[in-house]
């Protein structure tokens with residue numbers, strides 16, 4: 306499933322080299338109007354700058370008549386230009402204000418009522434993603450740093466914070482909204498094309514603010530539904546072989562205080578839910594791609610990869626590392 310998504314994201318509008326470029330790329334109705342607004346305001350600003358530069362250049366280079374200056378007297382006609390200039394500027398500013406207000410209104414709420422609500426809670430320095438709105442509890446779960454949405458329909462996002470103020474921003478899908486402790490903010494987004502859209506915390510929140518990214522993966526309704534079913538499941542049955550069993554025990558001792566794996570006794574709540582860890586494309590809020598080597602590197606050297614992150618470096622013997630890797634590999 307993921308490779309197929311990766312290929313759709315390589316389309317002309319996916320901008321893999323500049324995934325946050327909202328000036329060139331917008332993929333839905335919450336983002337397209339503001340992209341247009343940006344271009345129009347930039348064009349007007351450039352136009353005004355050029356006009357003033359031309360007038361200034363004309364004024365500087367214009368030769369004065371060599372005759373002696375006439376005696377001071379009230380000039381007639383000059384004031385007209387002041388009136389015209391003021392009128393034109395005010396008219397332009399007023400038109401821009403109206404355009405801005407109309408644009409804000411058009412992105413304020415979606416055309417149809419969102420069927421899906423996702424709750425996103427910002428933590429130093431990762432995103433907890435809760436799917437909690439399904440009447441069937443088996444389809445409700447918590448994941449991290451990866452939001453899946455069905456393509457072509459609006460999705461409501463409820464935004465919370467567990468610690469300080471952060472800001473949730475998926476530039477190609479919508480404007481940014483702050484997450485504020487003790488308060489629930491709302492925004493909506495919609496992707497009109499399948500693909501992977503990068504998001505980023507956009508309010509400085511401490512040492513690892515820059516490593517607080519996430520991805521929105523827009524997929525067909527059928528793919529989304531299959532993903533949701535799979536994520537809702539608890540972790541697979543217990544240990545098939547001795548190494549996995551040892552890894553599972555190690556996890557219960559060293560990791561379960563912070564991390565949850567549904568279907569086991571691990572129920573820590575202050576760190577990402579790892580039940581389907583292997584299904585995610587990235588780990589540590591975009592700091593690393595999700596490979597077995599990176600996972601082990603992260604567990605042993607989280608403080609080197611993300612200094613001050615709220616996960617300690619965990620010292621493992623070679624045998625422990627192999628067992629833990631074998632166990633984590635079962636969390637797909």
Ligand code: HEC
Nearest residue numbers: 429430431449559560563576577588589590614615616619
């Ligand atoms: C003191 C709490 C704590 C302990 C103990 C802990 N972790 Fe973590 N872990 C975290 C936090 C917090 C994060 C998120 C860090 C970030 O991205 O800034 C995290 C992130 C991770 C991630 C990345 C998950 C993702 O989707 O981004 C993995 C994998 C992980 N931990 C594995 C482990 C394993 C395995 C152990 C035990 C050997 C362990 N952790 C022990 C707190 C902890």
Ligand SMILES: [Cu+2]
Nearest residue numbers: 471506510517
């Ligand atoms: Cu942040």
